[in-house]
Amino acid sequence: MSRHICDDLIYRDVETNEYKPLLSKSYHWVNATTMHFKLRQGIKFHNGEPFNADDVVYTLNYVSNPDNKVLVQRNVSWIDHVEKLGPYSVRIHLKEPFPAAEEYLAGNLPIYPNEYYAQVGPDGFGQKPIGTGPYKVTEMEPGKKLVMVKNDDYFSQSPKGQPAIDKLVQRTIPEVTTQMSELMTGGLDWIYQVPSDQANKLENVSGIKVLKAETMRIGFLQMDASGRCGDNPMNKLKVRRAVSHAIDRKAIAENLVGGQSRVVHSACFPAQFGCTQDVKQYEYNPEKAQQLLEEAGYPNGFEINFYGYRNRPYAEAIVGYLSDVGIDANLRYLKYSALREKTYADKTPFFFMTWGSYGVNDISNITGHYFRFGPNDLARDPQVRDWLNTGDTSVDKELRQEVYAKALKRIAEKAYWLPLFTWVANYAFDQDLNFTAQPDAVPRFFLASWD
Numbered sequence: 274m275s276r277h278i279c280d281d282l283i284y285r286d287v288e289t290n291e292y293k294p295l296l297s298k299s300y301h302w303v304n305a306t307t308m309h310f311k312l313r314q315g316i317k318f319h320n321g322e323p324f325n326a327d328d329v330v331y332t333l334n335y336v337s338n339p340d341n342k343v344l345v346q347r348n349v350s351w352i353d354h355v356e357k358l359g360p361y362s363v364r365i366h367l368k369e370p371f372p373a374a375e376e377y378l379a380g381n382l383p384i385y386p387n388e389y390y391a392q393v394g395p396d397g398f399g400q401k402p403i404g405t406g407p408y409k410v411t412e413m414e415p416g417k418k419l420v421m422v423k424n425d426d427y428f429s430q431s432p433k434g435q436p437a438i439d440k441l442v443q444r445t446i447p448e449v450t451t452q453m454s455e456l457m458t459g460g461l462d463w464i465y466q467v468p469s470d471q472a473n474k475l476e477n478v479s480g481i482k483v484l485k486a487e488t489m490r491i492g493f494l495q496m497d498a499s500g501r502c503g504d505n506p507m508n509k510l511k512v513r514r515a516v517s518h519a520i521d522r523k524a525i526a527e528n529l530v531g532g533q534s535r536v537v538h539s540a541c542f543p544a545q546f547g548c549t550q551d552v553k554q555y556e557y558n559p560e561k562a563q564q565l566l567e568e569a570g571y572p573n574g575f576e577i578n579f580y581g582y583r584n585r586p587y588a589e590a591i592v593g594y595l596s597d598v599g600i601d602a603n604l605r606y607l608k609y610s611a612l613r614e615k616t617y618a619d620k621t622p623f624f625f626m627t628w629g630s631y632g633v634n635d636i637s638n639i640t641g642h643y644f645r646f647g648p649n650d651l652a653r654d655p656q657v658r659d660w661l662n663t664g665d666t667s668v669d670k671e672l673r674q675e676v677y678a679k680a681l682k683r684i685a686e687k688a689y690w691l692p693l694f695t696w697v698a699n700y701a702f703d704q705d706l707n708f709t710a711q712p713d714a715v716p717r718f719f720l721a722s723w724d
Contacts, residue, residue, distance in 0.1 A: 274408075274419060274441075274443060275404075276380065276383075276715065276717060276719075277406055277407060277441065277717075277718060277719055278319075278402050278403075278404040278410060279383030279384065279385070279402070279404030279405065279406050280295050280296050280383065280404060280406050281295055281378055281379055281380060281381075281382055281383055281384065282294075282295060282296050282297045282300070282310055282329065282378045282379075282382070283295055283375055283378045283379040284379055284431075284432045284433060285379040285380065285634065286432065287711050287720070290544065290546075290634060292379055294313075294432075295379075295431065295432060296312060296313060296324065296329075296384055296405065297310040297311060297312055297313065298311045298312060298313045298361075299311045302668050303364070305367075305666070305667075305668055306366060306368075306369065307364055307367070308364065308367075308374060309358075309362075309363075309364050310329070310362070310364070311361060312324070312325065312329065312361040312362065312363065313430070314361055315428070316405050316428050317405070318386040318389070318403050318404060318405050319403050319405070319409040320386065320403050322386040322388055322389060322403075324384070324386075324405055325360050326358070326359065326360055326362060326363045327387050328384050329355060329363050329384055330355045330357045330363060330387075331385070331387035331391070332382070332383075332384045332385045332387065333349075333352055333355040333365065333382065334352075334354060335385075335390075336348075336349045336352075337349040337350070337353075337354075337355075341395075345381075347631070347638075348382065349377075351367055351368055351374060351377070352366075352368070353366045353367055353368045354366050365378075369666065370665075370667065371665070371666070372665070372666070372667060372668045372670075372673060373546075373635040373638070373665070376546070376633055376635045377633065380632065380713075381631070381632075383404060383406075384405070385398065385403075385404070386403050386404075389403050399415070400415065401413060405427075406427070406433075407423065407427045407433055407435070408421035408422065408423060408424055408436065408441060408719065409421060409422060409424050416445055418442065418443065418444050419441075419442070419443040420440070420441070420442050420443075421440070421441045421442075421443075422440050422441075423436050423438070423439045424436075433720075434720065436718070436719040437721070437722035437723070438719075438721060438722065438723065441718055446461075449467065449471055452464045452467075453467075453474075456475075456481060456702075457475075457478055457481065462702060462703045463700070463701075463702040463703070463706060463708065463716075464700070464701050464702070465698060465699070465700045465701075465714075465716065466698065467699040467700065467701050468699070469485075469531060469699060471699075472485065472699040472701060475701045480703065480704050481702070481703065481704060482702055482703070482706075483699065483700070483701050484532075484699070484700040484702075484708075485531055485532020485534075485697045485698075485699050486532065486533055486697060486699075486711075486714075487532070487533035487534060487535065487695045487696075487712060488695065488696045488697060488698050488712055488713070488714045489542045489544075489545070489629055489630050489634075489713055490542075490627050490629035490630075490695065490696035491541070491542055491627065491628060491639075491692060491693065491695055491696070492625065492626070492692075492693035492695075492696065493540065493625075493627070493628075493691060493692045493693055494516065494623070494624070494625055494626075494690065494691040494693065495621075495624055495626055495643075495649075495689075496512075496513045496622070496623055496651065496688070496689065497621075497623065497651045498510075498513060498653075498654075498688075498689050499651055499652055499653035499654075501619045501651055501653065502619045502620060502621065502622040503622075505577065505623075506569070506571065506575050506577060507577075507622050509569045510687060510688060511565045511566070511569035512565070512566065512569045512571065513687075513688035513689070513691075514555065514688045515561075515562040515569065515598065515600075516562070516595065516688075517555035517562075517688050517691045518555050518557065518558045518559070518561045518562040519557075519559055519594050519595055519597070519600065520557065520591055520693075521557040521594060522536045522557070522693050522694055523557065524557075524590075525693070525694060526693075526694035529586055529587055530587070530694055530697055532697035532699070533695070533697055534694050534695050534697050535694060536693070536694050537550070537692040537693070537694060537695060538553075538554045538555075538685065539552050539692060540639065540640060540644070540684050540685075540690050540692055541636045541639050541681065542630065542639070542712065544712060545630065545636045545639070546634060546635045546670075546673075546674075547635065547636035547664060547673055547677035547678075548677070549674075549678045549681055551678070551682075552681050552682045552685035552686075553682070553685040553686050554685075555688070555691070559594075559598050562598040563599060566598065566599060566600075571599070573599060574598065574600050574601065575599075575600060575601070576600075576601040576603065577601070577603070577623050578602075578605050578622075578623070579591075579595075579602035579603060579604050579605065579625070580606075580607060580612055580615070580621045580623070580624035580625065581605075581607075581612075581624060581625040581626075582606065582608060582609045582612045582625075582626075583609070583627065584627075585606060588604055588606070588625050589604065591625065592604050602623070612626075617648045627696065628642065629696075629714075632712075632713030632714070632715060634712075634713070636664075636677050637661075637665045640661050640680065640681075641661060641665055644657050644658065644680070644689075645661055645665075646658055651689070652684070652689035652690075654683065654689065656683060657680045657683055657684060657689075660679050660680040661676070661677070661680050663676045664677045664680070698714045705723055705724040706721060706723060706724075707721055707722045707723070707724065708721045709721075
């Protein structure tokens with residue numbers, strides 16, 4: 274709920290994906306490694322502490338210091354240091370060019386009140402968070418309840434707008450059946466992460482609306498094109514293309530995932546900056562898959578271990594489709610940590626994976642993780658890496674889109690991945706609540722209202 278309590282320097286409009294100044298009044302790139310921000314004046318934190326450059330410098334220097342052990346280092350590791358130029362003027366110095374900085378500053382880096390945070394520390398702040406956001410905390414029982422009320426002093430120029438709901442009470446209820454019962458009896462107005470079978474039941478309950486909304490998480494099959502795992506069938510392009518034609522992704526998306534899930538063709542979420550779906554596409558064609566297997570030297574198919582870590586029914590459906598064309602995929606289900614270790618040890622030539630990009634609306638989060646010669650890269654294609662390096666380090670948006678498109682087209686042409694489909698998040702809420710879900714699956718009640 275940090276977006277309700279705190280603000281960032283930048284806000285990304287959820288409708289247009291346009292970046293707008295939030296706590297900043299304006300900003301621009303000085304050069305490829307420096308951003309200059311002019312800050313808004315007259316803003317106060319919920320405890321009355323005035324907002325100024327000291328808060329920005331303190332917050333960003335604190336979270337980017339590895340000694341302070343911020344949980345998701347990728348959100349801050351690009352920051353070298355932050356410099357105060359005046360009471361309402363700062364510069365952020367980057368370690369290297371990182372054009373996705375705007376995206377990270379628009380949701381992952383809330384600004385804290387420097388005096389209060391220095392006094393209470395991270396634990397104290399977690400017990401009683403203070404921000405400049407549209408809601409302020411009035412009661413908190415960690416792990417049980419969080420009560421927030423509308424901030425009547427919230428600044429009118431905020432691109433978040435003024436909240437329409439006066440009070441928010443967040444309760445932690447582990448049991449889904451209890452959540453559903455309270456929703457149906459009026460004890461709760463909104464629940465999420467509802468299991469699909471339970472969401473289906475709630476669709477038939479009067480007065481409740483169920484939303485099965487698309488998220489930024491996509492599923493994909495990784496295949497060992499580079500031979501990192503030794504000699505195996507996935508080293509061959511025709512085998513990877515055969516796999517790509519063997520699976521009816523549309524049927525899985527519609528019948529198993531459901532809701533707003535759709536097939537994706539590129540190694541990214543369609544709405545992310547730099548993502549294009551204008552790449553080679555592999556339609557469901559089991560006959561063509563069998564032909565490609567024969568041409569690859571496997572007229573009778575082959576046997577291979579197939580690894581996964583979540584959503585077993587989806588993996589089992591994939592195994593069934595592969596079996597239909599002669600590929601005997603032995604499903605090996607592991608915990609995520611175990612699968613990661615096995616991948617890093619070059620022992621997973623073929624596996625089912627998902628990635629949610631941490632809600633970052635920029636292609637660099639997913640392609641940088643899987644195609645820049647890191648431990649998760651089974652393609653190891655120098656041309657793809659070089660295009661991605663260019664895109665990940667240029668502030669020229671047109672150039673970024675151009676090189677990302679080239680990289681995505683090559684990834685699809687070489688069938689390094691088989692992108693599958695988008696994930697959905699299931700929400701259930703009072704039919705009189707106007708609530709819109711976003712792909713990052715972060716609820717924004719400051720945009721919600723009651724009829």
